[in-house]
Amino acid sequence: AAAVVGGWLSLSDGARVVALRSRAIGEVLAGGGGMLAVQAPADDVASWLQDVEGVGIAAVNGPRSVVLSGTREGLEACVEVWSARGVWVKWVPVDYASHSEQVEEVRGRILADLAPLSPLSGGVPMLSTMTGEWVGDEGGGLGAGYWVENLRRPVRFADATRRLTAEGFGAFVEVSAHPVLVMGIEETIDAARTDGGPEDAAPVVAVGTLRRG
Numbered sequence: 001a002a003a004v005v006g007g008w009l010s011l012s013d014g015a016r017v018v019a020l021r022s023r024a025i026g027e028v029l030a031g032g033g034g035m036l037a038v039q040a041p042a043d044d045v046a047s048w049l050q051d052v053e054g055v056g057i058a059a060v061n062g063p064r065s066v067v068l069s070g071t072r073e074g075l076e077a078c079v080e081v082w083s084a085r086g087v088w089v090k091w092v093p094v095d096y097a098s099h100s101e102q103v104e105e106v107r108g109r110i111l112a113d114l115a116p117l118s119p120l121s122g123g124v125p126m127l128s129t130m131t132g133e134w135v136g137d138e139g140g141g142l143g144a145g146y147w148v149e150n151l152r153r154p155v156r157f158a159d160a161t162r163r164l165t166a167e168g169f170g171a172f173v174e175v176s177a178h179p180v181l182v183m184g185i186e187e188t189i190d191a192a193r194t195d196g197g198p199e200d201a202a203p204v205v206a207v208g209t210l211r212r213g
Contacts, residue, residue, distance in 0.1 A: 007122045032095075039064050045057060054070045062184030079091075114147055131156070
């Protein structure tokens with residue numbers, strides 16, 4: 001959505017990315033894995049995962065907001081062991097493992113499906129949560145290869161939040177059917193200030209657009 005609104009992809013190309021990636025996931029990856037939200041520092045989670053096969057970090061959304069992705073068996077082992085330690089964990093309601101090695105199964109298909117994309121020059125700056133860089137700064141466009149890696153690599157949402165805050169952005173709006181990232185944004189901002197950021201910095205506001213119920 002951001003790529004379309006920002007003028008980096010046409011509406012038809014944006015729809016192509018969403019529809020064809022989703023189809024590949026549904027036809028190939030669905031039923032083969034899962035995802036799990038964990039409230040713990042990413043470094044701690046990475047250390048714990050050394051003893052778990054088939055599971056990796058899919059996203060770091062805040063200082064204590066991590067999402068895992070991988071095999072159902074591996075994730076169930078995480079739930080059993082970590083819950084016993086008092087770690088908060090919650091299943092993400094999906095049956096596939098995006099941002100994991102399982103995405104390699106659909107790499108070729110997605111590259112072929114999205115080959116017709118014609119990325120645009122963009123009218124609104126866009127920071128990639130995959131690279132942590134401004135789109136255009138990392139030396140590549142938003143062609144098929146980007147959207148495969150976007151599905152394969154971990155989401156660096158916390159890094160993107162820190163980058164934007166450091167560059168003076170002070171208002172974050174989560175555009176979604178239900179806010180799930182606002183807390184991660186707020187925690188990332190608070191942690192940055194605690195770790196040496198200016199205490200007298202202008203306040204940063206993070207809000208959601210809609211809330212179910």
